[in-house]
Amino acid sequence: MLKKIFFQIHWFLGITAGLILSIMGVTGAIYSYEQPIQKWLNPDSYYVQVENRAKLTPSQLYQYFQITDPQIKINSITIAKDPTSSSSINIVKEGARRGYNMMVNPYSAEVLPEIKGKEFFAFIQQLHRNLTVGPVGKQITGACALILILFVLSGLYLRWPKKHSLKQWFMLKPKLKGRNFLWDLHAVVGTWVVIFYLVLACTGLYWSYDWWRNGMFKVMGVERPQPEMQEGKARGQNAEGQKPEHEAQHSASNPVRTSENNPNRGESDSNQRNEKKGLSVEQINLALSQTWTGFNAQVGRDYSTLTVNLPKKPDGKIELNFVDAIPQHERARNKAIFNYKTSTIEKMELYEDQKLNEKIMSSMLPVHRGSFFGPVYQFLAMLASMVMPLFFVTGWMLYLKRRKQKKLTEQARLAATAVKIDPNAKPWLIAYATQTGTAEQLAWRTATSLQEAHQPVTVKSLQHLNLDEVKNFEQILFVVSTYGTGEAPDLASSFTKKNFSQQMDLKHLHYAVLALGSREYPETFCSFGHELDRWLNANGAQPLFGLIEVDNANNEHIQAWNSALAKVTKLELQAMNIEKTFDLWTLKQRHILNPNSLGAPAFNIELQPKHEVHWQSGDIAEIQPGNSAERITDFMRKHQIFAHTPVDSLQISIEQALWDKDLTTEVEPFANMEHLLEQLSPLPSREYSIASIPSQQILRLVVRQQENSHGQLGLGSGWLTQHTALNSEIGLRIRTNESFHLIDDNRPIICIGNGTGIAGLMSLLHARTRQNYTQNWLIFGERQREYDFFYQSTIEAWQTTGMLQRLDLAFSRDQTEKVYVHHLLREQAQMLQSWIDKDAVIYICGSINGMASDVDQALIDILGESKLDLLRQEGRYRRDVY
16 A cells, blocks of 8 residues: 555656656756866867966956956956966956956966857756746745655665566666566666655755755855845845855855856955055055965965965955865865965965865855766766656656556557547447456457447446346447357356356347457367357347457457458448557576476476566466477478568568467468468467466466377477576567456455466465455365375465364375365365355356366355356456366
8 A cells, every 4th residue: 555655656756756857857967067068068168278477366366357448347356277277357247246267368367258158058057946936936946855865765665576686776787678668668777766866855955945955064064154235135045044056055165256157256346345445556466466475385285276365354364265286176275365465375275175964065055966976976866867858757647657557458448538529429338258258358449440330339247137128238248258168258257157048039239240259279168158159149130240259359350350340330440459568578497386297297387577567466478389389390390481481571580480480281382482471370478377476576387298199398388497598588568457456345256176277376366365354265176195296385374373273174085085175165164154154255167077066066056046147247256168
């Protein structure tokens, strides 16, 4: 439940705040490299031709501008050691409360071209801080920074239990497709940037909320600097006396309070105060000259730039900032006070002498943009910021795909409702009978196709269909699957029992039947569909067209249904099919469960996904098998195809092209490989009950080897148990099996099965033990306890710890008279009735021939047929049989 809540919060905030965070990320990435970009854009402003003479000193530059333009009021002068770097003079300028930086040639004092791009970066800065809408925007960006922290923590929580290997956590899987690729991209890249986003969000909130800023100073153990109230209004402080944005932290590291955009600037009103205090131009010039000479002689360390602030009052002191030759970051400034009257350095505060916590709190902007941790980290932080839109886009796509694919049947239902219906058209009823959901899906897709042609359609499960509704409709389409040994699906059995024995007048009814089945069971292929068709015919109903059979959801057969419907109705119906996308899984483990058994070998198969995957206990793993190398070789020899013959259209060899083709098909003479492949249909998939749950981080199957009449291993069992090497890739897709899903409460459950049917029951019991539900009863049968007690240690551990309240075992060959699970059921008839009275739910998994039918008869004998039908209708009798 907690995970669901986090998931809902994660995606809801993602689709609401994601766009703002994307804007903040991109603008922050651009602004973090403002200085290098501006230097690149303005080489004529930042760099000069080296001359064979010394650079002009601060006093010489000051004297030059006093002569050439005495109206200029200078705040500070910055000299760079690099002979190619220009000097900078900060001057008072109307409208620039922090002064204006003027770049000058350090050899001639010529004013260099004005820096281009300042307006652009000012816009980027405002967009990043407040979306250019002032205080309201600042509140929005602050809230989004808090949401970013929640994204990071909830994302980690949602992902943490899934995978523990570094490869799964940090490696992208480019071979994935569709939603799996989007999720992998979202999750893996998200893991890469977790640290960066936490740092960006936590430091960004420094400028958003005063309470957060105070908390950071307390957590870091640094005393927060107090604002200088006497200069508050002149410096642009806010109503609380705090400097806006990152000026507060700048003041903490630099009492001189130089420019934010250029560290080489003093107070904008210093010249005015100088004149009021009585310092003449000559005195300022002398002070600058003595300071420059004296400080360079006494500083005792190299520096890259030195900023000299013009004296504020005639006390003989000048404030200086200088940056080390190799600074930790762009704001790692050292401060000094030089007394030019005594020619001594009175005070020196070196950045490197600060403690780490003090450095962090006095350099919040470099920490935020990443330069505090070095150029490599800053570059990675910039990339992390730049990819922030990726999460917004992939999150939206995942959200949309989740809505679209949550249920294909629901998708069809929603799509159908948005169409204008022809009021003169006769209404259609589409009735479906499904066991695993395929028939229901096709029913809704048929409904969508008709409603897109403006036809009124009602879709209903056969179990909820009564005879009055059959009599009231003139057009009914039946989409029905066959289950077990040729019967109706479990939930449709009540309809057949009530109605198939009755005679009624259905002459008014026009109908068609789409029958689903598998030709691998030729005796019962589409049996229920044919039985339904015969019953309708016998009662006078008129077929719109002949029954259409569908073999293993074959798309050609489905399209034949659509085409026949379009022909008889004379409507334009959109093509429909069932898309099957198989993901790549890795075969990690395979071992035999029953060595020396009298029965065929049964294997424990363990597969690991290459992507994030979810399933529920009771779901089905659909495998795409392939042909063994021997089978492909025999086929090629039979048809005289040379090894490694290329298939030009696919740019692969014929061996690769044949791996998933049905090689039992009779083929006509072919002109080329493409012609051959056109004649070969894909191999049918194979379905297996899943024996594990997602929290076990592995998908487990129980597969028994099957052999055909020629002694060859079956297609699916051979592929999984022998032909595929360990650590090879397997094509697999999870198919939901709602009719066998575990109940979500603590009612008792009775699990009955035999042989490889233990797989589906194990997934149910694993899920129940995770929920600490102990009212579990397992009845399991196989041949010999010594060899065929699958997962014995796990089952006995459950029994010992009380997670399995009852365990009854039937090993048929361990005694003279064979004992099967239905015998145990009859022996425990009173106990069974007691559990049913406590609202127990029965789950049956295993072979339909023998076990399932015998258990079904035993339940009828114990509970009564009407009671068993009621259990079916209430979802308390669930089967996964084959």
